[in-house]
Amino acid sequence: MALGVVGLVLALPLLFLLTRAAWITVSCYYLTPARIRTILAGQGVHGPPPRLLVGNLRDVSALVAEATAGDMSSLSHDIVGRLLPHYVLWSKMYGRLFVYWYGSEPRVCVTDAGMVRELLSSRHAHVTGKSWLQRQGAKHFIGRGLIMANGATWSHQRHVVAPAFMADRLRGRVGHMAECARQTARALREAVARAGNEVEVGAHMARLAGDIIARTEFDTSYDTGKRIFDLIEELQRLTARSSRHLWVPGSQYLPSKYRREIKRLNGELEQLLKESIERSREIADEGRTPSSACGMGLLGMLLAEMEKNKNDGELGYDAQMMIDECKTFFFAGHETSALLLTWAIMLLATNPSWQDKARAEVAGVCGGAPPTADHLPKLTVLQMVINETLRLYPPATLLPRMAFEDITLGSGPGDELRVPKGASLWIPLLAIHHDEAVWGADAHEFRPDRFAPGRPRPWAGRFLPFASGPRNCVGQAYAMVEAKVVLAVMLASFRFGISDEYRHAPVNVLTLRPRHGVPVRLLPLTPQ
Numbered sequence: 001m002a003l004g005v006v007g008l009v010l011a012l013p014l015l016f017l018l019t020r021a022a023w024i025t026v027s028c029y030y031l032t033p034a035r036i037r038t039i040l041a042g043q044g045v046h047g048p049p050p051r052l053l054v055g056n057l058r059d060v061s062a063l064v065a066e067a068t069a070g071d072m073s074s075l076s077h078d079i080v081g082r083l084l085p086h087y088v089l090w091s092k093m094y095g096r097l098f099v100y101w102y103g104s105e106p107r108v109c110v111t112d113a114g115m116v117r118e119l120l121s122s123r124h125a126h127v128t129g130k131s132w133l134q135r136q137g138a139k140h141f142i143g144r145g146l147i148m149a150n151g152a153t154w155s156h157q158r159h160v161v162a163p164a165f166m167a168d169r170l171r172g173r174v175g176h177m178a179e180c181a182r183q184t185a186r187a188l189r190e191a192v193a194r195a196g197n198e199v200e201v202g203a204h205m206a207r208l209a210g211d212i213i214a215r216t217e218f219d220t221s222y223d224t225g226k227r228i229f230d231l232i233e234e235l236q237r238l239t240a241r242s243s244r245h246l247w248v249p250g251s252q253y254l255p256s257k258y259r260r261e262i263k264r265l266n267g268e269l270e271q272l273l274k275e276s277i278e279r280s281r282e283i284a285d286e287g288r289t290p291s292s293a294c295g296m297g298l299l300g301m302l303l304a305e306m307e308k309n310k311n312d313g314e315l316g317y318d319a320q321m322m323i324d325e326c327k328t329f330f331f332a333g334h335e336t337s338a339l340l341l342t343w344a345i346m347l348l349a350t351n352p353s354w355q356d357k358a359r360a361e362v363a364g365v366c367g368g369a370p371p372t373a374d375h376l377p378k379l380t381v382l383q384m385v386i387n388e389t390l391r392l393y394p395p396a397t398l399l400p401r402m403a404f405e406d407i408t409l410g411s412g413p414g415d416e417l418r419v420p421k422g423a424s425l426w427i428p429l430l431a432i433h434h435d436e437a438v439w440g441a442d443a444h445e446f447r448p449d450r451f452a453p454g455r456p457r458p459w460a461g462r463f464l465p466f467a468s469g470p471r472n473c474v475g476q477a478y479a480m481v482e483a484k485v486v487l488a489v490m491l492a493s494f495r496f497g498i499s500d501e502y503r504h505a506p507v508n509v510l511t512l513r514p515r516h517g518v519p520v521r522l523l524p525l526t527p528q
């Protein structure tokens with residue numbers, strides 16, 4: 001009798017837990033998706049029929065695999081069909097507003113300029129954010145860092161880091177950026193002298209962008225930070241592989257060879273970051289200036305915030321949050337910038353007249369000296385080239401937002417979209433940047449003069465390489481300063497032409513990159 005009561009007491013909580021788990025699973029994987037599908041269908045938003053659990057994942061993978069199986073047959077910039085074939089197919093079949101299912105996550109594609117602006121505006125900043133699938137997919141190389149934070153935590157983190165990227169602080173970084181760029185130019189000259197004038201420029205730009213962020217924000221150098229960059233890249237690759245099965249309920253808890261490797265690499269990465277943070281803290285405690293000498297970099301600001309918030313409730317930075325924020329900025333401040341520089345050099349190498357124009361401007365403004373903060377606003381041709389590069393090859397091709405509450409986009413009957421809580425909205429940036437209805441019949445051509453000062457801007461609100469609104473890229477100004485400085489130094493140092501070995505094969509692996517790199521022929525000009 002006593003044993004029976006004990007058994008019942010033990011069984012009841014277990015039964016409760018099992019029932020709860022079953023309810024959550026049914027709710028996440030069936031009831032909520034069914035509710036969302038009904039609400040969207042009621043407004044005429046349809047899409048390809050999803051399969052149970054996987055949704056349209058397999059269709060997306062098959063379409064992308066087929067479209068990117070080979071290289072492009074010409075050096076065309078008409079790349080939307082290659083990189084977003086599912087968007088092209090389904091928007092033709094179901095209209096520009098359609099829904100597809102990424103596992104059990106519904107993704108509504110939104111391209112309407114008014115709806116996009118509204119979605120990214122401050123009105124929805126606190127009720128939209130990054131979904132569980134996304135956060136889980138980036139857990140190991142971003143963690144709770146700014147890119148994946150939501151709600152009040154995001155707001156607090158953004159408030160802490162934003163001052164590091166304000167205009168007055170950026171002025172102090174220009175000299176460091178120019179010095180890093182000149183070192184790269186020297187390394188490229190040596191490479192040309194040693195091994196001939198063919199160079200794969202993507203690897204050099206990745207190293208340069210890494211050196212710049214490591215020096216200006218983390219008081220270290222690329223060589224010291226190299227292992228950190230390598231680990232983040234490897235973690236990105238492994239996480240992409242292990243995330244392929246996240247749609248399986250509970251799969252995040254199952255052991256796998258990827259997960260074991262991720263755990264090991266993440267342990268090493270976090271240890272390196274802890275040591276780097278500790279070193280900076282000691283330097284600060286001793287009152288010595290950080291080696292970068294460019295004022296307080298991001299790491300210094302994060303440390304100050306951590307000190308300030310030692311006793312500050314749940315929003316304060318704890319040690320793990322510091323580590324996650326460092327990972328985030330090593331990742332976000334490196335790859336996107338390197339890709340912008342690489343694509344810009346590819347476009348200049350294949351458009352010699354624009355290369356000459358930009359070089360003449362740099363010579364006129366900088367007069368053979370390294371670029372300074374005062375030179376940068378005068379480099380308008382270079383700004384146009386950079387904008388056109390970001391339009392044709394935006395490093396981030398999609399902007400995702402999940403609705404955490406029911407929201408409404410658009411205005412008035414027939415022009416309104418009710419977005420149910422739990423639905424994700426995906427803005428296909430690349431498709432908007434190549435839309436002939438917005439940019440004209442030459443939308444796929446490299447025409448930097450469309451960004452010339454004083455020209456009409458029919459594309460206003462449709463040029464979004466850094467997103468827009470309160471959750472736009474916090475490093476936008478930094479990235480633009482960096483791109484101008486590096487390209488000015490490169491243009492003054494070399495004439496570049498595209499190599500016969502270049503194979504045009506843009507692919508989207510989290511960011512838009514050239515699958516085989518960008519080999520160019522470099523002709524050194526007078527050294528600076």
Ligand code: HEM
Pocket residue numbers: 146147148158213328329332333334336337340394395396399400464465466467470471472473474475476478479
């Ligand atoms: C050409 C270079 C860059 C491009 C095209 C770019 C693009 C973007 C885009 C589109 C977003 C919005 C992502 C989303 O909402 O899902 C974003 C966010 C972000 N970017 Fe950049 N980025 C660049 C460079 C940088 C740099 C240099 C840094 C740091 C130094 C940086 C740090 C961040 C961070 C932390 C966020 C998250 C902001 C937030 O959620 O509040 N980015 N970036």
